[in-house]
Amino acid sequence: xxxxxxxxxxxxxxxxxxxxxxxxxxxxxxxxxxxxxxxxxxxxxxxxxxxxxxxxxxxxx
Numbered sequence: 001x002x003x004x005x006x007x008x009x010x011x012x013x014x015x016x017x018x019x020x021x022x023x024x025x026x027x028x029x030x031x032x033x034x035x036x037x038x039x040x041x042x043x044x045x046x047x048x049x050x051x052x053x054x055x056x057x058x059x060x061x
Contacts, residue, residue: 004058006039034059 001020002008009020027037035043038058044051
């Protein structure tokens with residue numbers, strides 16, 4: 001999970017009951033966008049020819 005999100009379990013954003021796994025699970029609810037969770041460097045930009053296939057591949061993980 002750290003590789004795909006570029007976040008560590010010890011990141012300061014995870015306080016109280018929130019942890020990396022829970023943050024990802026909450027972010028990937030049916031209406032949420034994978035773009036908010038996955039490291040932007042892995043996806044590239046929407047202008048890239050293979051952006052959609054990268055997004056779909058990472059979404060399947």
